[in-house]
Amino acid sequence: MAYTFQQFVDDLDRITREETDQQTITQRVAPLLGELVKNPDAIPAEYRRSPDGQRGRYMLHRAPRFNVTSVIWRPGDVAGAHNHETWGVIGVVANEIEETRYRVPEQGAGRAALEVTRVMRHGPGAVSCLVPGDEVHRMRNASDRDTVEIHVYGRDLAGLRRRTWSEDGAEKPLVSPKYLNC
Numbered sequence: 001m002a003y004t005f006q007q008f009v010d011d012l013d014r015i016t017r018e019e020t021d022q023q024t025i026t027q028r029v030a031p032l033l034g035e036l037v038k039n040p041d042a043i044p045a046e047y048r049r050s051p052d053g054q055r056g057r058y059m060l061h062r063a064p065r066f067n068v069t070s071v072i073w074r075p076g077d078v079a080g081a082h083n084h085e086t087w088g089v090i091g092v093v094a095n096e097i098e099e100t101r102y103r104v105p106e107q108g109a110g111r112a113a114l115e116v117t118r119v120m121r122h123g124p125g126a127v128s129c130l131v132p133g134d135e136v137h138r139m140r141n142a143s144d145r146d147t148v149e150i151h152v153y154g155r156d157l158a159g160l161r162r163r164t165w166s167e168d169g170a171e172k173p174l175v176s177p178k179y180l181n182c
């Protein structure tokens with residue numbers, strides 16, 4: 001039997017009760033998300049499509065200690081370097097995504113000398129973990145088709161004070177009034 005979305009949510013509930021260490025949580029969640037994304041039908045089809053003219057972002061499950069969303073990146077869609085202030089696990093359901101990770105040596109006065117630590121290309125079934133200390137990334141759909149992902153985070157990103165950086169390292173606050181799931 002295929003692993004279902006409800007089983008995944010139940011497992012997340014249990015893991016986030018049992019563990020407090022963020023690295024441990026992502027290590028336990030990663031193989032489960034890897035199992036879930038192997039079965040695209042675990043997510044209703046309407047949450048695997050982008051609306052006309054927009055990136056797709058859908059809340060699939062919102063709970064106190066975690067939330068699960070789907071994200072549909074259209075060809076050329078980019079989210080510049082940003083942080084999350086929590087753990088995260090990202091899985092690719094369909095197509096592929098380019099993820100660039102950074103080290104962020106602070107330079108003071110709202111600037112950082114962003115250093116690329118790696119550029120990854122995640123294909124279907126791939127899972128990527130974000131943990132404090134290594135969670136600043138840029139996402140880009142460099143392909144010519146839509147990419148479907150499932151994102152799991154340990155905090156609600158709505159209203160959370162985060163940071164984003166432009167290409168030249170200038171820091172800007174990132175606070176989304178509504179749910180921004182990446």
Ligand SMILES: [Fe+2]
Nearest residue numbers: 082084137182
């Ligand atoms: Fe992100």
